[in-house]
Amino acid sequence: MHLEPFELHQPATLDEALQVAASHPGDFDYLAGGTDLLPNYKMRLNPRGHVIALGGIPELHAFAPEAGTFGSLVTLRQIERDPVIARDYPGLSEAARQVATPLVRASGSLGGNLLVETRCFFFNQSASWREALGYCLKAEGDRCHVVPQKERCYATFSGDLAPSLLVLGAEVDLVSFQGPRTLALDDLYDPRGDGIRRTRLLPGELVVRVRVPPEGRKSRSTYRKLRVRPAFDFPELGVAALLSLEGQRVRSLRLAVGGLETYPRSFPTLTGPLEGTTLTDESIAELARRVQGMVRPVHNTFLAPDYRKRMTEVFVRRALADLRGAS
Numbered sequence: 001m002h003l004e005p006f007e008l009h010q011p012a013t014l015d016e017a018l019q020v021a022a023s024h025p026g027d028f029d030y031l032a033g034g035t036d037l038l039p040n041y042k043m044r045l046n047p048r049g050h051v052i053a054l055g056g057i058p059e060l061h062a063f064a065p066e067a068g069t070f071g072s073l074v075t076l077r078q079i080e081r082d083p084v085i086a087r088d089y090p091g092l093s094e095a096a097r098q099v100a101t102p103l104v105r106a107s108g109s110l111g112g113n114l115l116v117e118t119r120c121f122f123f124n125q126s127a128s129w130r131e132a133l134g135y136c137l138k139a140e141g142d143r144c145h146v147v148p149q150k151e152r153c154y155a156t157f158s159g160d161l162a163p164s165l166l167v168l169g170a171e172v173d174l175v176s177f178q179g180p181r182t183l184a185l186d187d188l189y190d191p192r193g194d195g196i197r198r199t200r201l202l203p204g205e206l207v208v209r210v211r212v213p214p215e216g217r218k219s220r221s222t223y224r225k226l227r228v229r230p231a232f233d234f235p236e237l238g239v240a241a242l243l244s245l246e247g248q249r250v251r252s253l254r255l256a257v258g259g260l261e262t263y264p265r266s267f268p269t270l271t272g273p274l275e276g277t278t279l280t281d282e283s284i285a286e287l288a289r290r291v292q293g294m295v296r297p298v299h300n301t302f303l304a305p306d307y308r309k310r311m312t313e314v315f316v317r318r319a320l321a322d323l324r325g326a327s
C-alpha cells in the first residue's frame, strides 16, 4: 500500500489554514499527527487532493494542564505523562495511556483522537478487499454490509479520549470562516447525522483547543477499556466514569461510553437522579443494567455485539464500585 499523491499545505496561522480550506471545498483534510488519516489514505479510504498540515500553527500546541486547557495538537503522550493530569483528571490520563502503542501516542493528537474516523470491519480493509465486496456507503459504494440499507452508516466511534472528556464536562473551542465558537463536547457529535457526517463541525471548521472545567478536579474519575490485544487495539468498549461525594451522598456522577456505536455517548438522564442519594450496590447494579439496555452495538468489530453489550454492564458496575471505594 502506498500514498497516492496529494498537495500538502503547511499554514503558519489559523487564518491561513482556513483560507486554504476555503479554496478547496470538499477536497481537503486537516492533518494533525497523521496516525489515523495517513493509514486511511494508504487504504484509499476517501483520500482528498489537498492535505492541510496543522503542525506549524503555534496556538494549537498550547498545553496548560493547571488551567485545564489543551491545544488540539497536544499529543497523547503529553497527556499520558503529565503529573498534573494524572493527579487532577486520572480518567483522562488512563484513557491516553491505553491508546495504541507508545509510538502512536508520540504523534497522535488530542484533536485527532476526538475526530478519529469511525471503524468497521467492512471499511478498514484494503481497496481490493473492499472492491471484491462492492465497497460500501462510507467509501465508494452505495450500501451497508452490516445493516443492509442505503441511508446510514453504523461504523463504530473508536476514540478513547472522548468518553473521559465527556464525563469531565469538556468544551471545544472551534474556528471557521464564520468566526470562533465553543461547543460542549457532547454537542460536537451529531447523532442525527447519517453516520458518515458525524459532527456538527461547519465546512472547514477546525478544533483549536479543549477546555476542562475546574469542577472535575474535585472528583474521582476512571476509564476502562475492552480490547482484544491490550498492547495495541482500538476499544471494543470504553467506559468513563466520574464520581464526587459529599459525605456519603453523590454530589456528581457521570458516565460515558465509546467503542459501541457511531458516537460516544453520555447518560445524564440515568445518572442525574442519583445525585443527592447514597450509592449502594443495588443502585450501581441497576444503573449498570439500564446503561446496558440503552446501548446498541452492531456486528462490525472483532468482538460480538452481545458480548460488548454484556460487558458494558460489567464495566460500568466495576468502575462505579471502584470510584465509590476510592472517594
Ligand SMILES: Cc1cc2nc3c(=O)[nH]c(=O)nc-3n(C[C@H](O)[C@H](O)[C@H](O)COP(=O)(O)OP(=O)(O)OC[C@H]3O[C@@H](n4cnc5c(N)ncnc54)[C@H](O)[C@@H]3O)c2cc1C
Binding pocket: 029, 030, 031, 032, 033, 034, 035, 036, 037, 038, 039, 054, 072, 073, 076, 098, 099, 100, 101, 104, 107, 108, 109, 110, 111, 112, 113, 114, 115, 116, 117, 158, 159, 160, 161, 205, 206, 207, 208, 232, 233, 234, 235
Ligand atoms: C496501530 C494503531 C492503533 C490505534 N489504536 C487506537 C486506540 O486504541 N484508541 C484510539 O483512540 N485511537 C487509536 N488509533 C487512532 C489514532 O492513532 C489516534 O486516535 C490519534 O489520537 C489520532 O490523532 P492524530 O493526530 O494522528 O490524527 P490525524 O490522523 O492527523 O487526524 C484524524 C482526523 O482528525 C482530523 N483532525 C485532526 N486534527 C484536527 C483539528 N484540529 N481540527 C479539525 N480536524 C482535525 C483529521 O482531518 C482526520 O480526519 C490507532 C491508530 C493506529 C495506527
Ligand code: SF4
Binding pocket: 119, 120, 121, 122, 123, 136, 137, 138, 139, 143, 144, 145, 146, 147, 152, 153, 154, 155, 300
Ligand atoms: S457500517 Fe456499513 S456503511 Fe458503515 S462502514 Fe460498515 S459496511 Fe460501510
